Amino acid sequence: MERQHGNASILPIPKSLHPSPFPTHPALAPSEHRGQSSTTVQSLRQHHSQLQVQDGQNTPATTDLNYSPPQTDVYARWSGFTKRPHTPEEFATAVHSYAVKRVPAIPLELGTSVRIMALSPTKYRSPKADEYEYDVYDPHVQGRISKVLGWRGELIALEVVNECIVNRAKLVRLEVPYIPGQTVARLDARLGKGPSIAEENNTFDPRLVIGRLPREARCAKSRCAPRADAFFGFGGADDPHESGAGTGGGRSSSAPRKKPGVLEAVGWSNRK
Numbered sequence: 001m002e003r004q005h006g007n008a009s010i011l012p013i014p015k016s017l018h019p020s021p022f023p024t025h026p027a028l029a030p031s032e033h034r035g036q037s038s039t040t041v042q043s044l045r046q047h048h049s050q051l052q053v054q055d056g057q058n059t060p061a062t063t064d065l066n067y068s069p070p071q072t073d074v075y076a077r078w079s080g081f082t083k084r085p086h087t088p089e090e091f092a093t094a095v096h097s098y099a100v101k102r103v104p105a106i107p108l109e110l111g112t113s114v115r116i117m118a119l120s121p122t123k124y125r126s127p128k129a130d131e132y133e134y135d136v137y138d139p140h141v142q143g144r145i146s147k148v149l150g151w152r153g154e155l156i157a158l159e160v161v162n163e164c165i166v167n168r169a170k171l172v173r174l175e176v177p178y179i180p181g182q183t184v185a186r187l188d189a190r191l192g193k194g195p196s197i198a199e200e201n202n203t204f205d206p207r208l209v210i211g212r213l214p215r216e217a218r219c220a221k222s223r224c225a226p227r228a229d230a231f232f233g234f235g236g237a238d239d240p241h242e243s244g245a246g247t248g249g250g251r252s253s254s255a256p257r258k259k260p261g262v263l264e265a266v267g268w269s270n271r272k
Contacts, residue, residue, distance in 0.1 A: 005029055020101055047192040053202040074174065075210060078118055096141070097173040100183065101134075108145060109185040110177060114160060116172070117213060132205050136213040140167040145174070146185070146236060151195035154203070156187065166224050177203040193265065210220040213240065 023047045053218055076098035085091040099114055108114065122129035141162050149157040161170040177198040180186035 028095075041129055070106050070109075071115075072108075073117050074100060074103045074108070074114045075100075075117045075119055075136070076174065077098045079175070080136045092168040095171045095173060096139070096169055097140075097175060098141075100174065101204065102208060102210070103179070103200065107181055107183060107185045108158065108174075110145055110147070112145045113143065114145060114174070116160075116174075118137055119210065122211070130207075130209070132207040133209045133211075135211045138213060140164040141169075141172050143240060149173060151178065153196035154196045155185060156195050158184075164224050179203070241255075 017251055031052045078226070079097045080101045082095040082097055085094040098118065102121055104114075106112070115267045117136050118141075120132070120137060121133040122133040122135050123131065125135070141164060143158065144164040145158045148162045149159050151157065154177055155175050156178045158174045158176060160174055162170045162172055176183050178184060178195040179198050179200055180198065183198075
């Protein structure tokens with residue numbers, strides 16, 4: 001049965017690809033975790049060999065009690081809403097979409113804790129700046145990658161559950177160029193399915209210059225407090241041509257905002 005995710009029509013994902021249980025998952029699992037097992041983990045697996053019943057389904061018990069998901073900052077540009085909001089309430093809780101513009105420090109995987117560092121062209125405040133220069137602002141998005149939403153071409157879409165207490169938008173779509181082992185862990189999919197592999201040199205601008213954001217200005221999740229001068233920072237994220245804001249003179253009309261695009265559901269792109 002088809003379900004809707006914003007403007008995207010997403011078909012059901014096979015149970016084998018659902019992100020449960022953590023810490024690792026075959027849909028997007030770190031290669032370094034595969035085939036490795038310590039004595040502690042083996043003893044835990046023997047001790048917890050029985051299945052736990054969760055949400056009406058049998059799932060293996062979590063084995064590594066000391067596991068801590070990796071954390072990293074992700075530099076990305078705000079690219080729009082998955083569904084355009086029309087009321088203040090819809091705006092506050094809308095699902096935002098971000099496009100990754102720099103290779104993350106570690107490959108992203110299910111369970112990875114990410115903090116989005118949003119980029120805004122320096123030209124917006126300084127017309128003489130180069131096109132590859134970007135300022136950084138904090139959109140108050142920090143949380144774990146919870147699932148693979150789908151793919152399109154060389155892009156893979158991940159869902160982030162936002163844990164920042166000052167941001168009411170609790171779900172974020174992160175669109176990442178698919179470079180296994182660099183941008184994300186390798187995606188396990190059926191033969192002939194899955195995204196195309198992107199080339200780093202053709203995907204990320206090596207000239208990219210990104211400003212620095214003071215540590216005290218960064219999101220702190222449950223300990224976070226909003227800044228009066230930079231709450232969410234949406235003003236710096238909009239492309240002037242998309243928002244209708246001109247670089248000079250008056251504004252005759254607002255251009256329609258570009259849609260993020262429909263992503264093919266994982267493993268089901270050709271099935272109706």
